[in-house]
Amino acid sequence: MKTIVCKIGTSSLTQPDSRQLALSTIATLIETLTQLRKAGYAVVLVSSGAVGVGCNRLSLAERPRTLAKKQAIAAIGQGRLMRVYDDLFTSLGQPIAQILLTRRDLMQRSCYVNAYNTFQELFQLGVIPIVNENDTVAVEELKFGDNDTLSALVANLVEADWLFLLTDVDRLYSADPRLFPDAEPIHRITPDQLTQLQIKTGSSGSSWGTGGMVTKLAAARLATRAGVRTVITRGNQPQNLLKILQGETIGTQFEPLARPEKARKRWIEHGLIAMGKLYVDAGATQAICQQGKSLLAAGVTQIEGEFPSSEAVIVCDTQGTEIARGIVNYSSTELQQIQGVHSDKIPKILGYMGSETIIHRDNLVIKSYTESG
Template identity: 45%
Template sequence: MTEPRDAIRTARRVVVKIGSSSITAPQGGVDLYRLQALTGVIAKRSLQGDQVLLVSSGAIAAGMTSLGLTKRPKDLATQQAAASAGQGGLMAAYTNALKLHGLNAGQVLLTADDMHRRSHYVNASRTLEKLLELEIVPIINENDTVATDEIRFGDNDRLAALVAHLVNADALILLTDVDALYDGHPRTPGTTRIPVVSSMEEITGVDISATGSAVGTGGMVTKVAAAQLATAEGIAVLLTSAEQAVQALAGEDVGTLFLPTGRKRRARSRWLAHASSVNGRLVLDAGAVEAVVQRQTSLLPVGVTRVEGMFRSGDTVDLCDPSGAVIARGLVSYDSTELTRVVGRRLDTATASARSRGGSAVAARTVIRRDDLVVL
């Protein structure tokens, strides 16, 4: 009989995310002992023939000592300076630690823009695939030195989930400073560990509002959100502490296991559903919703009732039902101004309708092709 944690034990490709507080000291700087313990665990799994990618926070915390800081800076410019000062030392520590096990490390720095843009997304995927093919352990982090508030991931938990999508991972392990998700505050008497989560509805009433550590940015909210993002694409997620990394990667009963809630989709669909940047919304009538969701057809102008936002042909837009709930996402073939002139029209009357409303004729065509659309 298959056990739930076999999903972790037998995973051939694993993404491991480690938080800042688990590899750095509270006042900043890399904790070499803890970092070497982590790389030892990763090396063991890698030397067994599995592929492991590490998404590591810690660049800003590692650079704090160089800048004479004892608390994580709050302004973006100082964060970028700290990341610049710390990223090299953090990577050197990983490189040296992995070499002790006969493994090489490769640094990959990403921004949210690399995920949003399809060409960048594909290039990042190719790079990671080549590193794995060459048996190099990818060490991935957000490129904090150039990221701005507008194009940040926000936390490395989300980045880890998107990397798991990017490489079609079998499992994602989130290592943090707490050992599991609990049904209440961990320090409150009577609270118990939640060993397995089969669906997000099971933890609707669980308080996950606790904030992260002094040197990190995440908290339980970001970790549960990352788990939801990954499990939706058929990826098992284990949340536990860095101290239990050995047991976690061995598939033992530690932490909280989030079971997959969806099936794995093709790479293009994963990007469209979770990583692309949405630039507008199309509200559909009931018939179009049924056609898109149930019959999985392309979207035609006749099914669109309202256009919201400004977008260009080729941009990503959300498709909404009459109540405004998002039901799908796709790459639109019209500019927003063009589409506004043909909404609700059949293809054989759309061009004539556009002429009658003034302006140049709009070539009647499918709004979103089925191959460019994903149901959420």
């Protein structure tokens, strides 16, 4: 069974002037997703719009700026938005489910696995899950930030084959076509091209959304590194999903890596938030990036941040470039004492026998490897 994740943004869900729901677009999207489900695809819809719908319900002239007010208005809009989805999907006999996620839900391995199992059960039941960030309880430092990122993380979680990012432009251009008339359309991007891609982008999206082309490119990088083919295409023409799956060249396609990471390493890279940084010397960089070795204390030259053991950290080379990230076996305080020393001296320094490695290779994701494929 092929799995599809479809993300639609506020700019596609609402009318630009009145901010009323764009019911014709929503109805077409629902018909399309129902067709795909009946054709045998497992389908997930990641939907923005809760804050926009809540603002319209309260006749607010602009999007709220404080987190507390956004959370309150999201609570008003989410139920109203789900009612629209439920009424329209029910008219086609398609059952749906609501899943509200926070970043914290994906940070704990047990919660991550439970979320995966829930999605799989819903797929087996023929249900289309509708996902949004749980804005009402999310705290600022643990927010996804935008639903482009959320959709890429969900695509990674459910091991999707396709991620569709529906937006207010038909494809990616070399620059924002609304600001640069000579912008060239881009139809297909390989993993190598994506790492080098430089795009002139405008603002961070519409006044009622939180995304923009920058967040979509970040989502494409995240998803393709997990092996998910990603497409940017126009949101008010959701029927194009069927044509794209049939091979038509519509929108911009980002080709996935041929060899994505295993599930646990995808969780480490994409599910966890790094709590600090470790800087390593040239020898350690070569050992972990080219030889598949674990990170040892002898190679660590500097520690940044405060964190306990078993947290995720970023590993940087001597130039400060991120080369990997992983789960540390020691706290930052302990690392300050043992950085640069050989592993056999760790028990004497700390007074107890700890791990021989700072980050074991099974808990280490090499960025240079995943980007080169």
